[in-house]
Amino acid sequence: MTAEPQDRVLSPEELEAALRAVGAERYHNLHPFHKLLHSGALNRGQVQAWALNRYYYQSRIPAKDAVLLSRLPTPDLRRLWRSRLEDHDGFPGADTPANGGIERWLRLATGVGLDRDYVQSTVGILPATRFAVDAYVSLVRDRSVLEAVASSLTEMFSPTIIAERVSGMLANYDFITQETLAYFTPRLTQAPRDVDFALAYVKEHARTAEQQRGAIAALTEKCNILWAQLDALHFAYVEPGYIPPGAFIPEGRRQ
Amino acid sequence: MTAEPQDRVLSPEELEAALRAVGAERYHNLHPFHKLLHSGALNRGQVQAWALNRYYYQSRIPAKDAVLLSRLPTPDLRRLWRSRLEDHDGFPGADTPANGGIERWLRLATGVGLDRDYVQSTVGILPATRFAVDAYVSLVRDRSVLEAVASSLTEMFSPTIIAERVSGMLANYDFITQETLAYFTPRLTQAPRDVDFALAYVKEHARTAEQQRGAIAALTEKCNILWAQLDALHFAYVEPGYIPPGAFIPEGRRQ
Numbered sequence: 330m331t332a333e334p335q336d337r338v339l340s341p342e343e344l345e346a347a348l349r350a351v352g353a354e355r356y357h358n359l360h361p362f363h364k365l366l367h368s369g370a371l372n373r374g375q376v377q378a379w380a381l382n383r384y385y386y387q388s389r390i391p392a393k394d395a396v397l398l399s400r401l402p403t404p405d406l407r408r409l410w411r412s413r414l415e416d417h418d419g420f421p422g423a424d425t426p427a428n429g430g431i432e433r434w435l436r437l438a439t440g441v442g443l444d445r446d447y448v449q450s451t452v453g454i455l456p457a458t459r460f461a462v463d464a465y466v467s468l469v470r471d472r473s474v475l476e477a478v479a480s481s482l483t484e485m486f487s488p489t490i491i492a493e494r495v496s497g498m499l500a501n502y503d504f505i506t507q508e509t510l511a512y513f514t515p516r517l518t519q520a521p522r523d524v525d526f527a528l529a530y531v532k533e534h535a536r537t538a539e540q541q542r543g544a545i546a547a548l549t550e551k552c553n554i555l556w557a558q559l560d561a562l563h564f565a566y567v568e569p570g571y572i573p574p575g576a577f578i579p580e581g582r583r584q
Numbered sequence: 585m586t587a588e589p590q591d592r593v594l595s596p597e598e599l600e601a602a603l604r605a606v607g608a609e610r611y612h613n614l615h616p617f618h619k620l621l622h623s624g625a626l627n628r629g630q631v632q633a634w635a636l637n638r639y640y641y642q643s644r645i646p647a648k649d650a651v652l653l654s655r656l657p658t659p660d661l662r663r664l665w666r667s668r669l670e671d672h673d674g675f676p677g678a679d680t681p682a683n684g685g686i687e688r689w690l691r692l693a694t695g696v697g698l699d700r701d702y703v704q705s706t707v708g709i710l711p712a713t714r715f716a717v718d719a720y721v722s723l724v725r726d727r728s729v730l731e732a733v734a735s736s737l738t739e740m741f742s743p744t745i746i747a748e749r750v751s752g753m754l755a756n757y758d759f760i761t762q763e764t765l766a767y768f769t770p771r772l773t774q775a776p777r778d779v780d781f782a783l784a785y786v787k788e789h790a791r792t793a794e795q796q797r798g799a800i801a802a803l804t805e806k807c808n809i810l811w812a813q814l815d816a817l818h819f820a821y822v823e824p825g826y827i828p829p830g831a832f833i834p835e836g837r838r839q
Contacts, residue, residue, distance in 0.1 A: 355829045456808035457815060460715035467718065549830075553711035556828050557816075560712060563826070564819040571818070573811050574610045575804075 339541050341532040347545055348479070348531070352486040355552035358493065362559040365567065367493050369501020373442060374579025376502065378566045380438040381577055382458040382558065384448050387434040389462050391417045397469045397477050409526055416519050433512040440509030453577035457561035461554045468554075472547060475534045479544035480551040481527050484520040491516060594796055596787040602800055603734070603786070607741040610807035613748065617814040620822065622748050624756025628697060629834025631757065633821045635693040636832055637713040637813065639703050642689040644717050646672045652724045652732050664781055671774050688767040695764030708832035712816035716809045723809075727802060730789045734799035735806040736782050739775040746771060 339347060357363055365371050366379060394413040401407045419429025438448045447453060469477040491513045498505045535541045565572045572578055594602060612618055620626050621634060649668040656662045674684025693703045702708060724732040746768045753760045790796045820827045827833055 361824075361826060455812075456805075457712055457716070457812045460719040460809070460812060461712070463719060463722065464715040467722065550711075553828065553830075554715070557710075557712045557715060560819055560826070560828060561812075561815065563824075564815055568824045569616075569818075571616060571815070573808065573815060575808075 336538045338536070338538050344532055344535060344541055344544070345528065347541075348482055348528075348548055349485065351545060351548045351552060352483065355549060355556065356483065356486040356490070357552070357555040357559050358486065358490040360556055360559040360563075362563040362567065363490065363494075365563075367497030367501070369497065371567075372579075373502075373504055374582060375566045376441050376498075376505075377438075377443050377579060378577055379562055380434075380441050381443055381448055382454050382562060384434055384438055385451050385454045385458050386462050386465075386558065387417070387431050388449075388451070389466055390430070393466050393469050396466060397474070397481075400474050400477065413523060416515070430512060430516070433515075437509050437512050440506065441504060452575075455561045455565055455576050456573060458558055461557045461561075465551065465554050468547065468550060473540075473543060475531065475540055476543045476547035478527050479531045479535075480547040482524065482531065482548050483551050483555060484524045485528065487520045488517055591793045593791070593793050599787055599790060599796055599799070600783065602796075603737055603783075603803055604740065606800060606803045606807060607738065610804060610811065611738065611741040611745070612807070612810040612814050613741065613745040615811055615814040615818075617818040617822065618745065618749075620818075622752025622756070624752065626822075627834075628757075628759055629837060630821045631696050631753075631760075632693075632698050632834060633832055634817055635689075635696050636698055636703055637709050637817060639689055639693055640706050640709045640713050641717050641720075641813065642672070642686050643704075643706070644721055645685070648721050648724050651721060652729070652736075655729050655732065668778060671770070685767060685771070688770075692764055692767050695761065696759060707830075710816045710820055710831050711828060713813055716812045716816075720806065720809050723802065723805060728795075728798060730786065730795055731798045731802035733782050734786045734790070735802040737779065737786065737803050738806050738810060739779045740783065742775045743772055746775075 362379075366376070371379075391414050394410060394417070398407050398410045398414070401410055415429075417430040419432055435445055435448060439445050451459075465480070468480055472480075495510050495513050498510060499507065531544050535544045564570075565576060566579070572582075617634075621631070626634075646669050649665060649672070653662050653665045653669070656665055670684075672685040674687055690700055690703060694700050706714075720735070723735055727735075750765050750768050753765060754762065786799050790799045819825075820831060821834070827837075
């Protein structure tokens, strides 16, 4: 709780600090499941459950970005945002591992032993994954453009979590290779580029106290969306391990 | 898994049986949290967390029903559906415990020791509760009217869960009185009346195999929406007990 009056307009630098503080408190690198994942404490079935569910998030990112792009007013802004579609969907006729984040995530999922068609069908994901991810698309459709852009700023915090994940998973799981984790390499340069634009946009357009509170709230909600996905994975596959009816059951696991 | 061809049209009686089978497998009376709740295994803070989160579900039911009503084509159908709005929102100028399910739920929540304004603000609910409940409103907006109506058919299964809950909670918690649970009494007559109409509607309008599969899928998804809410409560407040940042912390509980 801060004693600061809620209607004071923050300077752009103060706003950035407030946005970064949201991540310091709520980004999903702080979630117990993330710690288990990168420290090698999970078994192969649990890593599969993570890859399977996270695929749904990856697969909806272009839907989220297209909805946002459709609301941007100028060719300049839309061109900038379009690079996100390219990052995730790749380019026609180039079906290589380097071609788009979704394809790379599918290779991560098959790399840990899942069937490609099963992953793409999304039939085995946790309902809570679907609800959380769909809430992200709804947020970007229903709130102001400023809030929609602000919700993307979790990418400010992603280089740290990616570094932890990649080094930890490579060191701790013999079924994980550098190639399996190829998803993450381009993200280390794409995310900061996206952040540069989105953060500048938010600092320029969040001028009233109400707009600033809206931007902070949208980023907070996005953190909740990521956090809730790990809550659901942890509950179903780690502790207490109650898999909801119809969801993926790892090999050797009894329902 | 059934060996039955997916494109066979079911008779209305077979369709009803298939819908009832969804509940037998997936209704949230089968969830471990429900068993803990009615058997007296929870403490007051855990019951508060349930009442607080479930309030958000109650509070969005009229939104769900209004969206559905807006899509019904005739005054006849809309009049019938309107009774659901009356059941939940009550009537003007009659601010009594008997006046509407939302008011009665607020009394349940204050009856177990929560502050009325805090409950109504919904600031302390689990993000997963919000995502699941909002998914219900989206389902009713985005799917066919038939599927929207079918999703309401979890009420076929509610008399059993209500009976278990009321008798179990009264017997097992000294902080729960008959008056606190007054929410449930009218539901025992309202729900069967609503089911009579909705089930007849679904049996009449689901004529192709695809429509029938859609109706069954919508009811399945509604069960998932209820189940995911108990998953989130169980994870945060029972086992392992990881409360997400910003959510309600029961008195005496440390984060």
